[in-house]
Amino acid sequence: MKYLLFHASLPRNTREEKFQKLLTAFLDLLMKTGGNVAEALRWLAYFDKRHNLTDPTYTLGDFVKDLKARGYIEEGSTNQTVYVPSTKAQIDIRQRSLEEIFTGLRSGPLGDHPLPKSGPGDDLNYETRPYEYGDRLEHLHLTETLNNAYLHHGLEEFRLTTEDLTVYQTEQKTITATYVLIDASHSMVLYGEDRITPAKKVALALAELIRRRYPKDLLFIGAFGDYAWPVELSQVPFLQAGPYHTNTRDAIAMAIETLARTKATNKQIFLITDGKPTCIREGNRYYRNSFGLDPKIVNKTLEMADKARRERIVITTFMIAKDTYLQRFVHTFTQINHGRAYYAHPQKVGLFVFEDFIRNRRKELR
Numbered sequence: 001m002k003y004l005l006f007h008a009s010l011p012r013n014t015r016e017e018k019f020q021k022l023l024t025a026f027l028d029l030l031m032k033t034g035g036n037v038a039e040a041l042r043w044l045a046y047f048d049k050r051h052n053l054t055d056p057t058y059t060l061g062d063f064v065k066d067l068k069a070r071g072y073i074e075e076g077s078t079n080q081t082v083y084v085p086s087t088k089a090q091i092d093i094r095q096r097s098l099e100e101i102f103t104g105l106r107s108g109p110l111g112d113h114p115l116p117k118s119g120p121g122d123d124l125n126y127e128t129r130p131y132e133y134g135d136r137l138e139h140l141h142l143t144e145t146l147n148n149a150y151l152h153h154g155l156e157e158f159r160l161t162t163e164d165l166t167v168y169q170t171e172q173k174t175i176t177a178t179y180v181l182i183d184a185s186h187s188m189v190l191y192g193e194d195r196i197t198p199a200k201k202v203a204l205a206l207a208e209l210i211r212r213r214y215p216k217d218l219l220f221i222g223a224f225g226d227y228a229w230p231v232e233l234s235q236v237p238f239l240q241a242g243p244y245h246t247n248t249r250d251a252i253a254m255a256i257e258t259l260a261r262t263k264a265t266n267k268q269i270f271l272i273t274d275g276k277p278t279c280i281r282e283g284n285r286y287y288r289n290s291f292g293l294d295p296k297i298v299n300k301t302l303e304m305a306d307k308a309r310r311e312r313i314v315i316t317t318f319m320i321a322k323d324t325y326l327q328r329f330v331h332t333f334t335q336i337n338h339g340r341a342y343y344a345h346p347q348k349v350g351l352f353v354f355e356d357f358i359r360n361r362r363k364e365l366r
Helices: 014-032 037-051 060-069 087-104 142-153 186-192 196-213 233-238 248-260 295-310 324-337 346-360
Strands: 073-075 083-085 124-130 166-170 176-183 218-224 228-230 266-273 279-282 285-288 314-319 340-343
Touching: 014 037, 014 060, 014 087, 014 196, 014 233, 037 060, 037 083, 060 073, 087 196, 087 233, 142 166, 176 196, 176 248, 186 196, 196 218, 196 233, 196 266, 196 346, 218 248, 228 248, 248 266, 248 279, 248 295, 279 295, 295 314, 295 324, 314 324, 314 346, 324 340
Parallel strands: 176 218, 176 266, 266 314, 314 340
Antiparallel strands: 073 083, 124 166, 218 228, 279 285
């Protein structure tokens, strides 16, 4: 037997390492700047001066050339001198968001999560039962079927009847429809703390998880401030907080209306917020009050929690602030909906959302 002996380490592709390091920072800055490539590059240049991210062998100019060559940025449709994030950049952001959150999850198999009961499905659980009309023949347990034929008829008159057939039991699968609601009010970027970027990463990571693991599931994403609006997946990385109050009622109403149109067995809402409700819509006007818990606003919002419960839609609230008024409101809100609530640091909210999402797929929500 011949052996190879290496006297030195294999050569490293330092240019690729530097590109990947800068790309990670650039994509994160893209999310914080609302997809503004020029502003993200300005911030990257600022951090480069402070932390020496580049060197003469690989400059920021080289990085920008690689971004163009590899298809991460492209010329805008209306202005060819302005670059915008490409579809490839959006996909990469989703994948990185998923990997970032999964890194913090407890170790354990994720796979495709079935209900804890048997029924029609695709995955075999290796338990068997007698064949029934309509069972798929590819689920036939050949060894047990032949053994039954031998026991029932003997070897001398070997024959196969319907009573001999045994099939693998399958695990019932459900389709889950999830609506992620992201608070885009001003407080999400107030006091120098960026709370909206972690919320966006949660939505992006969920989208990537569903694409990979649960392709039949449905995911909807929305944002809310003074009013609520649906957000396309391509828009999520660049969603920005605005000078808004917090209209939780309209957000829940929008989610209920959308989920009601689906045929999914499980329907759930993930509400990511850092503040109590401070706004409702009355006809064409908005009623706002940022001080304390306004009874009119609170009662209208609690009505939506009760409506969701009647529609069998579970609401899980992820509080990313320890505001006393928020905690008091969420406690009542959760009791009425029969939902769940968690307090989570903005940088850890993804762990809570994913554990809750995966756990919910194991049972039928009521």
